[in-house]
Amino acid sequence: MNAIELTDTGKTFGRVTALQGLNLSIRAGELTALLGPNGAGKTTAISLMLGLAAPTSGLVRVLGADPRRGDVRARLGSMPQESAVPPALSVREAVTLFARFYPAPLGVEDTLRLADLQAVANRRAGALSGGQKRRLAFALAVVGNPEVLLIDEPTTGMDAQSRLAFWDAVAQLRATGRTILLTTHYLEEAERAADRVVVMNAGRLLADGTPEALRAQAGGARVRFTSSLVLAELRRLPGVESAVLDDHGHADLRTRTPEALLGELFRQGTELRELEVSRASLEDAFLSLTRPQEPLSAQGVSA
Numbered sequence: 001m002n003a004i005e006l007t008d009t010g011k012t013f014g015r016v017t018a019l020q021g022l023n024l025s026i027r028a029g030e031l032t033a034l035l036g037p038n039g040a041g042k043t044t045a046i047s048l049m050l051g052l053a054a055p056t057s058g059l060v061r062v063l064g065a066d067p068r069r070g071d072v073r074a075r076l077g078s079m080p081q082e083s084a085v086p087p088a089l090s091v092r093e094a095v096t097l098f099a100r101f102y103p104a105p106l107g108v109e110d111t112l113r114l115a116d117l118q119a120v121a122n123r124r125a126g127a128l129s130g131g132q133k134r135r136l137a138f139a140l141a142v143v144g145n146p147e148v149l150l151i152d153e154p155t156t157g158m159d160a161q162s163r164l165a166f167w168d169a170v171a172q173l174r175a176t177g178r179t180i181l182l183t184t185h186y187l188e189e190a191e192r193a194a195d196r197v198v199v200m201n202a203g204r205l206l207a208d209g210t211p212e213a214l215r216a217q218a219g220g221a222r223v224r225f226t227s228s229l230v231l232a233e234l235r236r237l238p239g240v241e242s243a244v245l246d247d248h249g250h251a252d253l254r255t256r257t258p259e260a261l262l263g264e265l266f267r268q269g270t271e272l273r274e275l276e277v278s279r280a281s282l283e284d285a286f287l288s289l290t291r292p293q294e295p296l297s298a299q300g301v302s303a
């Protein structure tokens with residue numbers, strides 16, 4: 001079953017088109033990362049899935065129905081980018097209060113543990129640090145025991161340890177079969193955690209697949225080194241898909257056949273310094289997908 005279904009969905013705000021013709025099906029139990037540059041339409045898509053706004057065109061279905069229905073919204077959990085919790089409430093009071101809004105909530109103490117908030121359970125919400133506030137927002141998103149969890153930029157403002165604890169909690173929730181969709185600008189986190197990555201830009205879907213599939217789209221490997229080769233020579237190397245050369249002679253090449261490329265460089269006897277070969281990352285794929293399209297003549301040294 002699809003937990004979330006957007007069919008030819010559009011959303012405009014006056015003259016601004018936030019989403020256009022978006023088609024997206026998220027299967028139940030899937031952990032999906034929604035990626036895109038600022039203004040791509042990610043938050044707008046989530047607000048439609050949460051039933052907070054109506055699409056201008058097309059259809060939005062969550063758990064098989066219109067998410068603006070109260071009975072559907074009760075089965076969803078939301079962690080917005082910014083959440084307003086009454087500052088005078090303690091963390092435990094806020095979680096207890098939110099639990100009352102739902103028919104079959106998780107236990108308050110279990111929720112505090114899941115969100116790694118036990119140590120600050122008695123602290124006033126208004127006195128929390130930025131990262132603790134994000135963890136409280138996460139606790140409030142999950143306390144209702146949601147079937148579908150929609151999370152907007154969860155780890156922004158969290159330190160390294162909080163991030164680890166957060167991803168651990170997400171893994172625990174996922175293991176119980178929940179559908180989780182999250183946006184993030186931390187691509188290495190998406191790469192590690194998500195079953196599926198959806199890339200949006202300018203309100204449209206650009207790519208959709210497993211992190212491995214998207215990485216493969218970016219080209220298999222990056223080969224970097226410093227040498228005296230000029231751009232035309234770099235481009236003539238076997239299997240080069242793109243080449244960038246800076247003023248200091250640092251070359252950055254993309255290729256699916258790094259062995260052949262290095263073999264040719266060694267055969268030519270080219271003197272290489274600072275040689276690095278790495279797998280193309282999801283970030284490479286993301287950047288190549290979302291890079292503004294320029295006419296060929298304006299692309300400078302990038303092949």
Ligand SMILES: Nc1ncnc2c1ncn2[C@@H]1O[C@H](COP(=O)(O)OP(=O)(O)OP(=O)(O)O)[C@@H](O)[C@H]1O
Pocket residue numbers: 013016017018036037038039040041042043044045
């Ligand atoms: N209520 C609104 N009124 C007018 N324009 C809006 C409104 N909400 C969003 N937009 C516009 O719609 C576009 C998409 O915004 P959205 O917040 O969905 O992007 P995003 O991908 O979540 O960006 P970010 O990564 O910066 O959070 C932007 O151009 C934004 O300015």
